[in-house]
Structure formats: C-alpha cells, structure tokens
Amino acid sequence: MPVSTDRLPGFGMAGTRGAPGPSRLLTRALARPSLPATVGLVVVVVLFGIRAPELLTVAGAAAVLEVAAPLGIGAVAVTLLMVAGQFDVSVGIVAVASALVTALLTGYAGWAVWPALGVSLLCALLVGVVNGVLVVNTGLPSFLVTLATLLVLQGVTLVGTEEVTGSAGIVGLSDSPGWTSAAAAFSSTVAVGDARFRISVLWWLGITAVATWVLWRTRFGNAVLAIGGARHAARELGVAVRRTTVALFCLTATAGWFIGTLGLLRLGGVSAVPGLASGVDYLVVAVIGGCLLTGGRGSAVGAAVSALLYAVARQGILLAGWDLRWFQALLGVLLLVALLANGAVRRRLKAVPRS
Template sequence: MRKWLTRPEMGALGGVILVWIVLAITGSSGFGQGFLSLRGTVTYLEVSAQLGILALAVSLLMIGGEFDLSIGSLIGATGMVTAILASEAGWSIWPAMGVSLILALATGVVNGILVVRTKLPSFIITLATLFIFRGATIGLTRLITDRTVVGGLNNLTGFKSAQVLFGSGIRAFDAGGPISITTEPALIGSSLSIAVIWWLGLAVLATWVLVRTHVGNWIFGIGGDANAARNVGVPVDRMKIALFMTTAFAAWLVAQIQIMDVRSADVTRGELKEFEAIIAVVIGGTLLTGGYGSAVGAVLGALIFGMVKQGIFFTPLDSDWFRVPVGMMLIIAVLVNNYVRQRASESK
C-alpha cells in the first residue's frame, strides 16, 4: 500500500476524484444533467484528449530533464502547412499532411541538436523556436493567402478519408441507437471524438515504454543524472533528440485533429498549449527537475485540466475564472509531488 501511495500519479488521481465531485455537485441539477450529462462528458473529454496527447509527449521529455516550449507554435505551423498545400497548391490532404509531419519532425531534430550541442537550456532554445515559428506562420500565411484563417478544407481532395483517421467520432450515446462512426465534429451531438482514442492508445504506449522497456530506463536515467547515464552507455544525445521529435509529432497530431474537426486552419492555433501541457504534466506528478514522473499522471493531469476548463461552464461561476483553480492546483500539485518524492526516497 505504501508503495502505491508514493507513486507520482497518486496525487493527480486524488485531484481527479475531488474535481469531479465538486463539479458534479455545483455543475449539475441531477444525474444526467449539466456536467454529468453525456454532452458535458464528451465536451471535457475532447478538451482533455487534445491536451493529453501533448502532455504525454511532454511528460516523457520532462522525465528526461528537458522542456519544449515550441509545441504550441508547431500546432499552428503544421496545421497551416497542411491547409495551404491542400487549398492553395491543390495537393491532396494526405501528401500535405506528410510534408507538415516532416516539418514537425525536422523541428524536433533541430531543437534536440541545438540543446545537446550548445548545452544551452532547452527552455531558451525552444522559447526561441516558439517565436520563430509563430512569427513565420503568421507572416508567410498572410503573404501567401492574404488572411490568417484558411477554411473550406472539407471540400478538398482526400479530406473525407483523412477525417476517418483524424476527425471522426464514435456515436454510442443516442437513445436506442446502435454504436456507429460519425464524421460530425465531436462537440456536435454526443459522439466521442477519435482524439480520445488517440489519447488513450498513446497513453498505453507511453506507459509501456516507460515501465517495460530499456528505453524507459534510459529516460529516467537521463533525467536523474545525464552524466551518470552516459557513463554506463546510455545514448543520451540520441535519446534527447528522439524525445524532442516525440513532442513535435504530438503537436503535429493535434494540429491534424483540429483541422479535421473544424475544417479550417488558423495561425493562432496552439497558443499557450505549451504551458497548459506542462501544467498538466506537473499536476500529474512529474518533477520539473526530471527523473521522476509517469505517463498515467500526465493523462490524469490533462483530465483535471479538461474537467475544470469545460466544467466551469456548468457552474454559476463566470468561465473567465477557470484559470484560477488551475493555478491553485498547480501549486498544490508541486507541494504534493515534493512530499511524495521525499517519502519515496525515505522508504528506500
């Protein structure tokens, strides 16, 4: 029992239960109403899923001792690359997605190489990348299209087939209706977005990597003491580059899910997502200093964020206040994480 209580995600699990109870009481007039309704559940799961995809990748990177602040700008950039190539250049959606994926992975490689070669903090490197990509996305989009939003993507070649993988939903909540696949946006009706399926699938994969593979041991070792890990043969530099590529891939995936969901791309997409992902990861029990955390915790942190962000709409509070409880939970999470980490060290 003591071993389970000192796991990094246990604080987040308690947070999920507490937040759900509070919102269930304040945000619904009865079972199946408000926050407890199927529509309410689908809504916060959609928000949690997109953030959770980012948080999973960020958790691996942070356990490895690094940060990536460029993922928010990459969401806007890769989404816009897909949209412009498909709408302005006349490409099919699939090759346009392929090019934007290459851009994302190349950015991850560049971020990783700059971090391991220059020895500068990843915070600084990726903060610079954030501004570069955000500025370039806005400037080039205006130059090419004379606007900042590219819409009408649902009429382009390959959109329908791509939407099955990135923009569909599972409609299982219609009264008396069978389970079926729908391509309506998840926020219309009560369909469970495919983003949730991606999120849970990637959570299983990330957990398996961390817990069951030598790569997971390498990640924890690099975050705990990179020099010691290098001395025992861990390919520290290659692993860090791979982790930056992972966060870049997550940003690309979220971008494609978003453009399939709303049928458009916007240069401002992804703003503040880098910080929201870090918040979710920290709430989930990962230390800012690296070497400690879990993918399950990142899932729970994203779930808490999604419940608070969307659940507040069902309460008497103005939705502008939602960042207040998030900030309070962040402080509490850090204190709990430090306490749990200390108790875990004492029990060894």
C-alpha cells in the same frame, strides 16, 4: 589466501525492509506520481458535479473528453521529455504551424490531404531535431531554447499566413482530395445515446498505453528514466544520452503535429492565432500528472488523469456559468499544489546518505 566476499560484516541484510501492513500500502500509494492528479480529479468531479449536474451526463462526458484528448496527447509526449529532464514549450505552436502547412498545401497548392500531412509531419520533425540538437550540443536550458523556437515559429506563421492568404486563417478545406479518409482517421465520431464521442479519445488512450509500456518495459524507456534522474551515471554506463534526448524532442514535435492535425480535420480549417499560454498548458498538465521538474520521474497515466482534470475543471466552469477566467486561477492553484506534492516526494526519494 582465499578471499571470500560471502561474509562481509555489516553489508548483508536479512528480510525485507519497511513497515508491513497498511502503512506500507499507504507509502506505495503516496509514491505513485499520478496520486495528486487523481485526488484533484475526484475533487473537481464532485465539486462541479454538484454545481453543474449536466457535466455528469453522457453528453457532458463527451464534451470533456473532446477537450482532454488533444491535451492528453501533448501532455504524454511532454511527460516523457520531462522524465528525461527537459522541457518543450513549443508543442502548441508546432500544432498550429503544422496545421497551417497542411492547410496551405491542400487549400492553395492543391495537394491531396495525405501527402500534405506527410510534408507537415516532416516539418514538425525538423523543428524537433533543431530543438534537440541545440539542447544537446549547447547544453542550454531546453525551456529557453524551445521558447525561442516558439517565438520564431509564432512570428513566421502569423506573417507567413497573412502574406499568402491575406487573412489570419484558412477555411473550407473539406472538399480537398483525400479529406474523407483523413477525416475518418482523425475526427470521426461514435454515437452513444444522444452524445457523439470523437475518435481522438481512442488515439489518446492508445498513445497513453503505448507510452506507459515504452517507458517501463523497453531499453529506450530505461534510458529516458536514467537520463533524467542521473545523467552523469547514464553517460558513464553508455546510455545514448544525446540520441535519446533528440528522439524525445522529435516525439513532442510529432505530438504537436498530431494535435494540429486533429484540430484541422475537426474544424475543416485553421486560424493562425495561437495563445502564448497554449504551449505552457502541456507542461502544466504534465507537472500536475506527477512529473518532477528535475526529471527521472513521471507517468503517462498521470498525464492522462491530469488532462482529464484540466478538461473537467474547464467544462465545469463553463457549465456552471462562471467567468472562464477563473479557470486560469484554478489551474495555477492546481499547479502549485502539484509542485509542492512532487517536491515532497522528491525530498523523500532523495533523502539518502551520500556514499
């Protein structure tokens, strides 16, 4: 008996689905992960543009971008990790610790800057591998695993730095061999009018562009999206779930190293006094940028816009002469709004009949 699958009743569907016209456009816009961050950015720019007009000058923009760049670099890496359904709160401490390793090797062991940077990168990667292997092998929540990493590293760096140097920081590294070329790569400036823009802004934009391309246009990116949204399905279809997850933890650790290096070369020194909050900041920026806590959805561009929002709000509060502690309250409100918006999107995306 010839059997054809061409004419299955009830399964063929003709034409396109969804309302045409403006409402479809609106639906598409609402479906973009970066929408809440974009709306928030417009609001804070208008608000602080009125309260503190110097924010909107070229010098104001340069100051905002200098805050946003390292934050954005960390947030992009955390975004990719969150799309895969994992968290990393140890980015901030990896930044401090790897900067300290570089500083100790150059300031105390007399190394040149570039080899010291290479060794501190290896140390950061080691932290990433430990985080990743612990998470994939134990199945423990990555938030707690990286929180443990954060606490261990924080204790070790504080005590270790004081043991070696007798103080809580290392300064005066700018005459180490190789400093000039490293500073050119990581902290040179470009003058526009009376303002100076840091090269870190270029790094940030480049990393955001590459991350977007990797996420949407490569096999690795497809694996990241699938692991976060449907881990069981990804495993059944042969996606390298464990390898991809460990690679992403290495990526966030590398981002931490990069942030630490940017700070070290800008200041010519480093102090071992990290705030506990600095690790959570990247997570907050990533969530405001449209990451779902459950994974499967997020955007590097959203993270960039969100980092900009963070920086504008912070600089705006400074320039408006308010108490900077208002900034934390504002950030909390933004986070809550973003969580609610993302939750609404998620319910809509997941509102499908189970089969």
